[in-house]
Each structure stands twice: as C-alpha cells, then as structure tokens.
C-alpha cells in the first residue's frame with residue numbers, strides 16, 4: 001500500500017525538550033514521569049545531532065561524524081546484538097536532540113523506515129515499533145517474555161513493587177487483587193467524586209468571573225492545564241485512598257514531595273556514576289538528603305492512611321465487597337477495598353507501593369487528556385457546539401450522574417479521540433527477557449525480525465495512532481470516526497476496526513481496533529484504571545463545557561509542546577472563559 005499523505009493538524013509548536021529543575025506547583029507543568037526519564041537517558045547521554053541515516057536509502061548523507069558518534073554507534077551495535085538481522089536502522093548520530101520532542105522524530109523515521117526499525121543512539125539502541133500486529137505480539141501474545149526494562153529501573157525507587165515496575169511474581173499477586181477493585185459499583189460511586197471535585201473547579205472559575213464582572217468584564221484568562229492537574233490530583237487522592245489533597249484551592253506538601261522524588265529518579269537515570277549508592281551519599285549530598293526527606297513525607301502520609309484503613313478493617317469476601325452499597329459508603333476508596341478483602345493480606349510496604357503507583361499513574365495522564373481535549377475542541381468550533389448541544393440535552397443545567405455519562409456519547413468520543421491524537425504516554429517501554437522473533441508487521445519482513453535477549457523496545461503509540469496505514473485522515477480531529485467500521489483492507493494479520501467487537505463497551509478500546517488504538521496499552525499489563533480515567537475525563541469535560549464557553553487565548557501554534565510520560569504544554573494551556581448561563 002502506498003504511503004498516504006499525512007495532513008497536518010494544527011499542531012502546537014514543538015517545544016524544546018527541557019528539564020524541569022524547579023517545582024512550581026499549580027502554575028507551571030509538573031513534569032512527572034517515567035518515560036520522560038527514559039527519554040532523558042537518550043537525550044542527555046547523546047548530545048549529538050540526530051540525523052536519520054537509513055541503511056536502506058540510496059545516498060549516504062554526508063555528515064561529519066565525530067569520534068564520539070562513531071564510538072557510540074559501535075557500542076550500540078555491540079550492546080544490542082549487532083544489526084538485528086535485516087531490520088532497518090535509523091542511526092542517531094546525535095549532536096542535537098533538543099530541537100523537538102523525540103516522538104516527532106520517531107514518527108518521521110517510521111514513515112521512512114517502516115513499522116519496525118532500530119534506533120541507534122550512542123551507547124544505546126532501541127527497536128521502535130509502530131505497527132499493531134507487532135504491538136499485539138509484544139503486549140499480549142508473548143507478553144511474559146518482556147518486562148518494563150529501563151522503566152522499572154527508574155521507577156523502582158519511587159514505586160517499589162507497585163504494579164508498573166513490579167517483578168512478574170509480585171505483579172501477578174497484586175494485579176489479581178487490585179483489578180477487581182475497579183468494579184462497576186465502585187466506578188459508579190466514583191462519579192460522585194468526579195462531580196464533587198469538578199464542582200470545586202467550576203466554583204473557582206465562577207468566583208473569578210464574578211470578580212471580573214464587578215470590574216465590568218465578562219471573560220477571564222486561565223491556564224486550564226494547571227486547573228486540570230489540580231482537579232485530577234484531588235480525584236485520585238479521594239478515589240484511591242480517601243485523602244483530600246484539596247489542591248484546587250491550596251498547595252499540598254505531600255504531592256510536592258512526590259514530584260521531588262520523581263525529579264530525583266530522573267536525575268539518577270541521566271547521571272553516569274551512581275554516586276547515590278556510595279555509603280554516605282544519602283547524608284552528605286544535599287539533593288540525596290532532600291530525596292530521603294521527600295520519601296519520608298510521602299511514606300508518613302500513606303502509612304497513616306493505611307494504618308487508619310487497617311484499624312477500621314471489616315474483612316469480607318471479594319464478591320461481597322463488590323456488592324456493597326457504594327452510594328452510602330463513607331469511604332468508597334480503593335484502599336478500603338484492598339484492606340477489607342479477605343485473603344489479600346499484604347504488608348504495609350506493598351500497599352504503600354500500590355497507592356503510590358496509582359497516584360502517579362492516574363494523575364497527570366488524566367490532566368493531559370482534558371488539556372488536549374480542550375485544545376482540540378477550541379480549534380473546532382463546530383464540534384465544540386455539537387458537544388455543548390449534547391451536554392444541554394443530556395444534563396441541562398442539572399448534575400452529572402452515571403446515567404448522564406452513559407448518554408454523553410459524543411463527549412466520550414471526544415475523550416478517546418484526544419487520547420488518539422495525544423496518547424499518554426506516547427511510548428510504551430519493554431525489554432525482551434529472552435531472544436525472540438518479532439513479527440514483520442504490515443510492511444516489514446515476512447519472516448519477522450530476530451532480536452536477542454535484553455533488547456529495549458519502544459512501542460510508539462503516537463505512531464500507531466497516527467499511522468496512515470490504519471487510520472483515515474490520521475491527523476484530523478474526528479471523534480465520529482470511532483462509530484464507523486473500517487475493513488482491514490487486505491492487511492494480513494490485522495482484523496480492521498469494528499465497534500461491534502466489544503459489545504457494551506462505553507469507550508472504544510484496543511480490541512475494537514485490533515491494537516491500532518492503544519491508549520491504555522493492551523494485554524495483561526493494560527491500565528487497571530482505564531474506565532476510571534475515561535469516566536473522570538467525561539464528567540470533568542462535560543461539566544466545564546456545561547458552564548463555560550472556552551477559547552484559546554493565543555493561536556494554537558503558540559502552544560508549545562513538551563513530552564515526558566505525558567505530552568503536555570511548556571507554558572500552560574491559556575484559555576479565555578465566559579459564563580454560558582447568567
């Protein structure tokens with residue numbers, strides 16, 4: 001199949017990849033993140049201009065290579081088991097990776113080299129996968145031959161043995177206990193938390209508008225990305241461990257500490273010598289002392305919550321827990337469920353790791369979805385009007401309920417379409433535990449690609465979601481696309497897009513798209529909080545648009561884009577807001 005032309009969506013300026021060294025809660029973006037740290041390894045260790053030197057292009061680009069480039073590429077080949085057979089190579093000669101976020105370059109190389117290529121980056125090499133057939137193989141069909149690799153190394157000091165970095169044995173035990181916690185009644189009960197927290201944001205904006213009205217105006221300018229970050233944090237605190245950060249109205253020392261630890265993890269991943277392992281480093285090096293202090297603040301808070309939950313424990317079978325009257329429970333949180341579950345005794349340390357993992361996994365991701373949904377809608381006034389018309393007919397001026405979420409079909413599609421265009425995270429990271437043969441995918445080698453044990457893999461969800469082979473008009477914002485069946489069009493091994501494949505699903509998922517759509521990953525390590533996050537985003541977006549008209553403050557091009565675990569903006573998403581109803 002010929003490469004379809006890729007139309008350009010009005011895209012934000014590709015901002016420089018920057019390190020966030022200071023922490024400015026509530027006003028600037030909080031860079032959390034695991035793949036951020038991973039990407040930083042690539043960026044920091046190889047400050048050379050990346051040129052795309054294809055092994056399959058006819059003309060060798062004439063670029064001066066310095067000794068470092070040559071040495072590092074040699075190392076790359078040695079460390080990654082040589083040439084990986086016939087796999088095309090996008091060779092990073094690497095002198096300047098700061099021009100734009102990595103995943104934009106990964107996209108260009110995908111169009112140039114195909115769905116599976118090796119990216120040689122100085123001393124490191126990654127296999128980049130942009131194909132649903134190969135992604136399905138790694139994530140589902142042969143999932144247990146891969147672990148989280150570099151991601152786990154970086155996250156372990158913070159998340160311990162939480163689900164994301166956990167070793168296989170721990171993961172199996174904890175996944176079996178945590179996944180049932182996200183049952184239907186729990187999710188329904190969470191809608192109340194979503195609406196209560198969204199109400200706080202609406203009230204805050206209303207107050208700002210009232211002040212403005214007294215001054216004779218009717219519009220305010222606000223960084224909605226920061227507001228969404230606060231909102232998502234409050235929701236995750238209440239939903240997961242019944243703790244009110246109250247961050248819509250104040251700063252939280254606990255969450256500051258969480259981000260402090262993340263910055264440290266990032267630092268460690270980009271530093272050549274692991275000096276923090278030296279015997280006295282944790283006491284003598286100021287940033288290591290701060291890291292230990294931050295960990296203590298978090299541990300004290302979570303330990304207190306765990307103690308509380310254990311003191312009031314009412315042990316019950318899992319089935320009974322799932323049938324509790326959640327609408328009348330004072331504490332409907334996941335922690336309550338995990339502590340009360342019979343036969344699921346774990347030490348406090350494991351519970352702490354579980355909570356910490358969910359706090360980090362569920363916060364900025366959701367804030368980012370909301371940010372990009374507003375960004376996209378603001379550029380598509382017709383779709384904005386359609387969304388508000390649906391909200392008016394389903395919710396009117398009333399309260400958002402679980403029933404409303406079921407009827408807000410267009411808002412739900414907006415949420416998933418935003419996740420398609422701006423997946424969070426844009427890359428999934430894996431490492432092969434043994435040698436394997438990856439399928440060739442749609443346009444790769446028929447016999448596939450042999451890879452040695454220890455191969456690091458990036459599954460580029462961004463590339464998959466914007467692949468011209470699997471999506472029509474891949475860069476356009478079209479929430480309606482998810483209602484339409486798309487045949488596999490002769491692509492062997494791909495079942496096409498068929499909404500009927502997941503009957504009853506409120507939101508399109510990876511099954512419907514046979515892994516061409518992977519907003520929450522797929523296979524056994526798929527996100528446990530997907531329905532929680534989707535409903536949360538639906539409620540928050542609907543309530544915002546129910547109450548306010550929203551426009552971008554500047555042009556879409558002025559929104560600079562930064563990546564880490566999430567794709568976010570460099571300086572916030574500044575919007576103009578006006579009341580819809582007086």
Ligand code: HEM
Pocket residue numbers: 163164175240357358359361362363365366369423424425428429518519520521522524525526527528529530532533534
């Ligand atoms: C829009 C919001 C969210 C997005 C886009 C998202 C995305 C993802 C993705 C892509 C993965 C798979 C990572 C991989 O395969 O390497 C994942 C895993 C995970 N997510 Fe989410 N997530 C979101 C919200 C949440 C929430 C709200 C929670 C919890 C309350 C959560 C908890 C987790 C956990 C625990 C895992 C690890 C699962 C495992 O390995 O078994 N996520 N998430």
